[in-house]
Amino acid sequence: xxxxxxxxxxxxxxxxxxxxxxxxxxxxxxxxxxxxxxxxxxxxxxxxxxxxxxxxxxxxxxxxxxxxxxxxxxxxxxxxxxxxxxxxxxxxxxxxxxxxxxxxxxxxxxxxxxxxxxxxxxxxxxxxxxxxxxxxxxxxxxxxxxxxxxxxxxxxxxxxxxxxxxxxxxxxxxxxxxxxxxxxxxxxxxxxxxxxxxxxxxxxxxxxxxxxxxxxxxxxxxxxxxxxxxxxxxxxxxxxxxxxxxxxxxxxxxxxxxxxxxxxxxxxxxxxxxxxxxxxxxxxxxxxxxxxxxxxxxxxxxxxxxxxxxxxxxxxxxxxxxxxxxxxxxxxxxxxxxxxxxxxxxxxxxxxxxxxxxxxxxxxxxxxxxxxxxxxxxxxxxxxxxxxxxxxxx
Amino acid sequence: xxxxxxxxxxxxxxxxxxxxxxxxxxxxxxxxxxxxxxxxxxxxxxxxxxxxxxxxxxxxxxxxxxxxxxxxxxxxxxxxxxxxxxxxxxxxxxxxxxxxxxxxxxxxxxxxxxxxxxxxxxxxxxxxxxxxxxxxxxxxxxxxxxxxxxxxxxxxxxxxxxxxxxxxxxxxxxxxxxxxxxxxxxxxxxxxxxxxxxxxxxxxxxxxxxxxxxxxxxxxxxxxxxxxxxxxxxxxxxxxxxxxxxxxxxxxxxxxxxxxx
Numbered sequence: 001x002x003x004x005x006x007x008x009x010x011x012x013x014x015x016x017x018x019x020x021x022x023x024x025x026x027x028x029x030x031x032x033x034x035x036x037x038x039x040x041x042x043x044x045x046x047x048x049x050x051x052x053x054x055x056x057x058x059x060x061x062x063x064x065x066x067x068x069x070x071x072x073x074x075x076x077x078x079x080x081x082x083x084x085x086x087x088x089x090x091x092x093x094x095x096x097x098x099x100x101x102x103x104x105x106x107x108x109x110x111x112x113x114x115x116x117x118x119x120x121x122x123x124x125x126x127x128x129x130x131x132x133x134x135x136x137x138x139x140x141x142x143x144x145x146x147x148x149x150x151x152x153x154x155x156x157x158x159x160x161x162x163x164x165x166x167x168x169x170x171x172x173x174x175x176x177x178x179x180x181x182x183x184x185x186x187x188x189x190x191x192x193x194x195x196x197x198x199x200x201x202x203x204x205x206x207x208x209x210x211x212x213x214x215x216x217x218x219x220x221x222x223x224x225x226x227x228x229x230x231x232x233x234x235x236x237x238x239x240x241x242x243x244x245x246x247x248x249x250x251x252x253x254x255x256x257x258x259x260x261x262x263x264x265x266x267x268x269x270x271x272x273x274x275x276x277x278x279x280x281x282x283x284x285x286x287x288x289x290x291x292x293x294x295x296x297x298x299x300x301x302x303x304x305x306x307x308x309x310x311x312x313x314x315x316x317x318x319x320x321x322x323x324x325x326x327x328x329x330x331x332x333x334x335x336x337x338x339x340x341x342x343x344x345x346x347x348x349x350x351x352x353x354x355x356x357x358x359x360x361x362x363x364x365x366x367x368x369x370x371x372x373x374x375x376x377x378x379x380x381x382x383x384x385x386x387x388x389x390x391x392x393x394x
Numbered sequence: 395x396x397x398x399x400x401x402x403x404x405x406x407x408x409x410x411x412x413x414x415x416x417x418x419x420x421x422x423x424x425x426x427x428x429x430x431x432x433x434x435x436x437x438x439x440x441x442x443x444x445x446x447x448x449x450x451x452x453x454x455x456x457x458x459x460x461x462x463x464x465x466x467x468x469x470x471x472x473x474x475x476x477x478x479x480x481x482x483x484x485x486x487x488x489x490x491x492x493x494x495x496x497x498x499x500x501x502x503x504x505x506x507x508x509x510x511x512x513x514x515x516x517x518x519x520x521x522x523x524x525x526x527x528x529x530x531x532x533x534x535x536x537x538x539x540x541x542x543x544x545x546x547x548x549x550x551x552x553x554x555x556x557x558x559x560x561x562x563x564x565x566x567x568x569x570x571x572x573x574x575x576x577x578x579x580x581x582x583x584x585x586x587x588x589x590x591x592x593x594x595x596x597x598x599x600x601x602x603x604x605x606x607x608x609x610x611x612x613x614x615x616x617x618x619x620x621x622x623x624x625x626x627x628x629x630x631x632x633x634x635x636x637x638x639x640x641x642x643x644x645x646x647x648x649x650x651x652x653x654x655x
């Protein structure tokens with residue numbers, strides 16, 4: 001231990017100075033954060049406004065729909081994750097297994113526990129239990145697909161079931177509660193989920209279109225991609241907010257959330273298309289040739305051979321796009337006056353009880369925490385999927 | 395004019411009648427930008443015949459067999475495979491590709507699919523067999539190339555020789571009438587070459603029509619009915635293995651053989 005410290009931190013005079021300086025800075029930052037979180041921070045503003053931060057003014061009697069959507073999403077993700085064909089080698093020791101579980105779920109559990117404590121009522125605890133149950137159910141369903149007669153289910157159908165289930169519930173929820181009543185983190189979450197689900201197929205089509213042998217398709221795809229990538233997202237959102245009124249009478253114009261979803265989908269699809277095109281270019285020519293030599297049609301070569309490999313090769317970049325989409329949903333709050341988490345977060349500091357008390361730090365810290373947890377979980381799971389699909393094995 | 399070329403071709407193919415030929419190549423030219431890859435190629439391959447194509451690199455051997463299943467398109471001349479002419483018509487191309495199997499230098503197995511699926515994909519997705527029937531057929535072929543125990547692995551987990559045998563099984567799964575081999579052992583470590591050559595010999599003994607581009611002269615001597623020597627995009631000399639290897643007539647053939655033997 002002491003030799004390690006000596007060798008790595010105090011090897012030379014410069015090293016020692018660097019170590020001391022950076023250790024002091026680090027110590028100072030940690031001290032400040034600790035003080036803020038546990039001593040000076042006035043977290044009752046979060047506690048009091050927890051519901052409005054998470055779901056806005058969503059009608060109480062329809063909350064069960066939101067609950068079901070979240071449970072369905074958990075179920076599907078768990079099912080997809082454990083139903084993939086290739087299981088990862090599990091670490092052999094119990095400690096190793098616990099460490100892996102901690103890495104994967106520690107942050108989610110900690111955050112959930114934190115939220116439940118903040119909420120401090122029985123319903124929250126019950127809901128937490130339901131989430132755990134639905135994750136387990138999802139894992140069972142996923143495992144069944146590998147071991148029971150469900151094996152006969154074609155892969156695409158199984159994926160389709162898992163993707164459709166939460167989406168249907170989400171759309172159902174959207175249909176039930178007027179969108180003006182949505183708010184808080186719920187908006188960011190669903191903006192992201194719906195835009196991801198819609199932009200992915202569009203991105204795939206654009207990537208294929210840009211490589212098409214038909215000139216018109218190729219030109220249109222290229223023009224679309226270059227146009228959308230050239231415009232700042234914020235400008236597009238503002239445009240969607242104002243410009244539509246020029247063309248469509250305000251009375252039948254779609255509401256803000258619909259516009260936001262449209263802009264996010266179109267914008268992300270353009271970026272995604274380039275990422276996927278990169279993936280397609282990384283597939284050796286011999287793959288398509290082998291498919292041709294077997295007599296497979298161009299369509300089948302694309303969807304059975306080149307595209308699956310291409311998508312697998314660019315998982316990190318795709319997830320990167322999705323993570324930035326998730327965080328960019330806060331822009332919709334500013335540009336389209338949607339009551340998203342950030343907007344709610346700043347608004348609550350102007351309530352009569354808290355006005356002028358500088359509680360914006362507490363509020364922003366909470367907003368940042370939720371986004372960070374979401375992004376981090378996505379990033380970790382993407383690494384798992386990568387491993388599972390054996391990226392790098394050729 | 396065309397007829398003359400035709401007669402010429404049958405002379406070159408050792409006097410075989412053209413009606414028992416499964417592949418007829420007639421006056422074929424191919425150029426890549428300003429490089430002439432094939433210059434007036436005339437050749438016929440009979441049913442159950444094994445033709446080995448040899449020649450220095452860049453001589454157009456690979457281009458020639460890649461033209462037969464339209465991985466390259468020829469610029470002039472005609473190619474007939476089992477009576478179907480290769481034109482730009484995609485239906486003809488697909489029909490010919492279904493009847494010809496190809497084994498590549500770099501295997502070109504599909505890395506995201508298991509060995510079994512690699513072999514079953516042709517029968518299932520082109521011939522329309524059910525999943526179980528296709529997999530049963532695939533298993534049979536894997537047994538034939540002696541690696542049934544590798545069925546559930548992925549290509550990257552196999553040795554080069556095993557991968558090439560899977561590629562052979564994959565091509566055979568389409569029950570082709572002709573097999574094309576594009577330097578099938580060139581990417582293999584020396585100790586793995588024989589397992590692939592043995593599988594090919596077996597196939598030849600079973601009466602498969604084969605065109606093999608290779609540098610394995612021992613294989614050519616043992617298995618070939620005819621050896622074709624190509625140089626600079628032309629067929630220089632055609633003959634039985636003993637004619638070519640023991641008493642080559644052309645200067646270029648002699649020079650090439652002296653360099654490699």
